[in-house]
Amino acid sequence: MRVVEPRRYIFGLTGYPLGHSMSPVIHKALFEISGIDASYVMVETPPEELGDSFRKSLSAMRGFNVTIPHKINIIRYLDELSPRAKLFGAVNTVDVGEDNIVGHNTDCAGFLSALQMADIELGGNVLLLGSGGVARMIAFEAILAEADLTIAVRESGIPSAEKIKKEIKEKLNKDCKVISLSEATGGYDLVINGTPVGMYPHMDACPVSKDVVATSKAAFDVIYNPQETVFLKYAREAGIKYSGGLSMLVWQAAVAQEIWNGVKFSNEDIAKVIEITQKELEKNE
Known part of the structure; x- marks a missing residue:
């Protein structure tokens, strides 16, 4: 440097x-x-x-x-x-x-650099969990990277996810899919937890099932405390690439x-x- x-x-x-x-x-x-x-x-x-x-x-x-x-x-x-x-x-x-x-x-520059450091590519089929502020920016970055993006949220989060979808269409002229968390399945190139689920002190929670994480090729969690969430534990145990919010x-x-x-x-x-x-x-x- x-x-x-x-x-x-x-x-x-x-x-x-x-x-x-x-x-x-x-x-x-x-x-x-x-x-x-x-x-x-x-x-x-x-x-x-x-x-x-x-x-x-x-x-x-x-x-x-x-x-x-x-x-x-x-x-x-x-x-x-x-x-x-x-x-x-x-x-x-x-x-x-x-x-x-x-x-x-610099929030998403941090996200992109963290992916690069973990040798994780942002592209292919991406599942993004959540529709809050950080998830919104990650959604934009995924679309800019030409990813095929699916946003999965609780039923209460559908309106905010649809708002992100509308913004992406208006600003980038691209499309994405919005589903409920209960509809989320595995097999993605990258699954991203953009929710606070699993954050200290409620560290036993995970926004999706183990199968959704374990059958994907890579995982990223925006949470930094704890350093290994249940979400990332599933990724580690499955032997896939992963990185956390820290x-x-x-x-x-x-x-x-x-x-x-x-x-x-x-x-x-x-x-x-x-x-x-x-x-x-x-x-x-």
Whole structure:
């Protein structure tokens, strides 16, 4: 990786509430690897105070991350959006330059890098479980990769899944299929859990049957705590390729730092940060 000349920068995360975020741990480790002398601060900002926070502190930083509930509302304060941020209509990373302030979305860059690191191809027949914010972006990436996409959701999630399908048709002129989770079968090239089912502390749950996972060629879970969900346990036991959300979480932070500081990270770098982050997660359990 290319290491830039060390300089003192201030970066941060804004959202509300922030709770216990892994971002400071991840970014600190990434700064150390790249030789950047920087600090990463938490700026908890209620929705009604976003404008004041942006003017007083956020815009004075070199860059910052954005989480719920500000990913859409932050856009009004920015000068420009990257192509992916424009496509998704959401920003999670802001680069504060001397002349303009640009919004980016690195969530799916993190997803794509995590797949690459696990040698998993995004293509063929893809089954996506869920229709929330992360699942929506993954759906777009799957379509952009020319995958044959099926979105499977609970009955209550059918309207939001149909909304994603409509968006894909309007923005990309492509189609996908929407089914209920009970209709999901196996045999996919890639099955992706884009739901919170199986996340700590409800770690015994899985959104689909073991057969759906085990008969697919690869599996990906956006959940990062626990590192191995029941969903991924099924994949490991079946001997198929798999990857979890911790890799995605670290990669989206790494891509943000690449935008901010012009550095590049290797798979080996990311593996080190994943190990550090996992140890920190275990401390907090």
